[in-house]
Amino acid sequence: MSEERDTAPSGAAAPPGAAPEIALPERVDVFDTTLRDGSQFEGISLSVDDKLRIAEQLDYLGVAWIEGGFPQANPKDAEFFRRAAAGELKLDTSRLVAFGSTRKPGGVTDSDATLTTLLDAGTETLCIVGKGSAWQVRKTLNTTLDEGRAMTSDSVRYLKAAGRRVFFDVEHCFDGYKEDPDFTLSVIEAAALAGADCVVLCDTKGGSLPHEVQAITAEIAHRFDGLQLGIHTQDDTGCAVANAVAAVLSGATQVQGTINGYGERTGNADLITVIPNLTLKLGVGTLPEGRLERLGPVSRHVAELVNLPLDPAAPYVGTSAFAHKGGLHTSALRRAGTAAYEHVDPALVGNHSRVLVSDLGGRTGMSMKAEELGVDLDAGEAATLNDTLKGLEADGWVFEAADASLELLMASAAGWEQPYFRTEAYRVSGYHRADPNQPGQGAHLSTEATVKVWVGDERIAAVGEGNGPVNALDAALRTALGRHYPHLERIHLTDFKVRVLDGGAATGAVTRVLIDSTDGDETWTTIGVSPNVIEASWMALVDSLVFGLKRFEG
Template sequence: MTTPDASAAPPLGDAFHVFDTTLRDGAQREGISYSVADKLAVATLLDELGVGFIEGGWPGAMPKDTEFFARAAAGELKLRTAQLVAFGATRKAGTTAAADPQVLALLDSGAPVVTLVAKSDVRHVERALRTTQEENLAMVRDTVEFLVGHGRRVFLDCEHFFDGYAVDPDYGLRVGEAAIGAGADVMVLCDTNGGQLPGTLGETVAEVLQRTGFRLGIHCQDDTGCAVANTVSAVRAGASHVQCTANGYGERAGNADLFAVLGNLVTKLDLPVLPDGRLAELVRVSHAIAELANIAPNTHQAYVGASAFSHKAGLHASAIKVDPELYNHLDPEVVGNDMHILITEMAGRASVELKARELGVELARRPDVVSRVVDEVKTREAQGFSYEAADASFELLLRDELASADGRGVPVPFRLESYRVIVENPPRPGSGAVSSEATVKVMIGDRRVIVTAEGNGPVNALDSALRSALEDEFTELRHVSLTDYKVRILAGNAGTDSITRVLVTSSDRHRDWTTVGVHPNVVEASWQALVDSLIFALDFVQGPEPIEPQAPAR
């Protein structure tokens, strides 16, 4: 197992601990099941971010975790900043640490740091462990002494600390005293049930610090929605060790979100708890871990969500046009994010100008184009179009309006003559299958192309036929794939004759984009979105000439 490079240590050194437990506590989230390879990849990402400690799991109790530590020790995990941590419990009642197989497994893991969990609530000692208060203290003392004696650094997680402190404010401190007296470095106060609020939690942390003088840590669950606020409150009260999980993953409502906590500590409390330059990795690491967890990123997540710095109202955009800081609490680039202007019926002139600039088109000297675009967006959104979710369709609209204002046409790579879709059920007696067939007729320049294709449904058949018609001429489209398809009924009172909005997301080897279509016929709405998607793809892969701003005619 590699030893962290001292030159890469965070500016605060050991004065402040950023402790990540994504691979242990975070893995308890419903729906997450990391493979060992996933765990190694997540640990590497967390190390790249610059956290100080990575809790890898519970060796000896979980075979997958035992394998993870073995492969890490064999050199498959090369850490530059972080130290690997093994998690386990104190010895069982009535035995010794040296004779407890689970404690011995912590040594066998090879991890230089061990986190021990211990009961700090008298009710849990007596009802869950079914032992005496004194035996529980002995279990803590013996296990810490044993591990420290074998060269391990030990942190003690005081489970259910805050709930226990409210019942008996002395016993939890006795547990901490047993651990610190035996050589543990940190007494971690755990809000295991997640029921605390920032004010009272901060007061308790300050009181415990005043009574003990120990180095304190904080571990918060999010059952009240306050895990991040509770963590920050604990730090302000004197805690110097924070335990978090990537994206707030965890059991029930989750844990304190590592990325929100780091964003707050660095940008709001001015604590340099990460190595220089690593804060800008927040978005990349957050999304990469979400991919490994097979969970869609939370678009509205603080600091790292795709919508964290998005603005929809025209009033916001007008102010942002003057000074982005007026409606952003920090520069999005600080955490690796971007600002986005959403185009909807609420958009004003400033929104359109800023969105165009985001797309590489400067309209500051084109008030005529801005007015045309604003009016067209409002008209189309009233019909059911949604451009805040379809940037690609908005960019095509912007190009059309700019070209029209300049009295020129927009080159179109192909033109539809007609399409036809046939749905047959069943195609063969007794087969039970539903067959869809589509025929498209398109003009590519002066050449007429007719193609028929089958698909799983009418939209899939249309997509296949259109691509087949175009791919010989536009080979770039072979790298374009449809990755998402959403249908929404907009006018429910019309039943099956309702207006339908379709959003199509496509991707190639470079990026993703979304287009929109609206029509009472779901096939036509889908066709509009599909056509826009392929036109946008061709513009992108062929590298269209940049749209230069022009002064309005006088």
């Protein structure tokens, strides 16, 4: 695809009569809470080693602050801080923060277990949370408003006296302000007078909207001129990112969030989106110079560490974020360059443009995709292939999810014939036997596959066993071809997906199979479609091995 990227009209000019330009900060401090708030996301369970590796990625990205966890809450967080202090975590850019809460109602700071544990965590910076809502103080703490304020001021003052930098999270700040602004402001004042280095306004239930966050933050910033304000937003209304940006527009200079938006319930503000929104759209500094392009790699790396798939439609870093499918779009890309339908250069955030071929893409998209894959198609070949592809997609083939099979199809359309092997036949049989001496204890299952292939003039038959038909066919093919192509030892199947395309046809439905494979350097996806799931699997498997051989053998 063309690398041309002429500057496109940004649409940023203010219309007549627009409000005056907002005085934005030059920089904001990025505060990451993936290791604490993010770990509360359903499906995430981090070991101490996981937390150390994620912290390394956060430092590589260049966030200012890494909230490591709540050392009193569980043994894993306590161990994380011990190992970090012992030198297992070396940070070049970021600084580690321990999280906790204010003293208990009616308690004293000197003997409060949470505050003592925080000081023992060994970090120079601490973040504590206290109630900023009168309703929450009365109902959940079951204490008076005077005591609620005292819990804040006593705790901040105690930690400051111990020589620590202290950030104070005003829990339920926006809800509290809407209910009883005087109390919320009095809690912020108590934290400020006690010496808090930054007061963080928290939309704890995630129910506020951007106009509310912007107005309330502006009022608080006006009341407490000179006090650093932070913003912490949850995504229960889908507005966490917008709310974080809105707070910066009104004076917040610390932004809290998580990688990929992980967090309790519907998640936190996604720093992977907030950061480029602030830097690329508003010109507000967020990361050290040269780090913005690490957003994509860090997003993907952390997704692997938490063992959750990255949303392909994630802004800026998703695989679909700069993917183009419609014929109108691809034609414009050909004429005007990628800026025609891309709001930023994807390279700035560690991503790249992609053209998807489908029945919507047209001939231009087919030609551009061929260029991207390094296949030389002339206009006639592209037109013929485009018609072929439309027919295949009508039968259930989806090549936008299987670039490897698409590249082989394009190469074939350009006259290439794979020279590695020819398949003659295959057979798969299953064996199921229950043990009569152990009723109800399950059964012995095995699958055997036989394949017959030709390599040049040599006919080879081989047998493979596995825990299913695909595993057995893969083993048989490798046995047959391994002597001729030792490189196959490096190719491994990493994922296998089956989708029924016509549920109404019951057991006669057409199935689509996608197989992900890797040789350790690159990962690719192949596809097969058939009413027979084994045949669909065989198609995808053969394409997977052929593509791997083509990469290695040429």
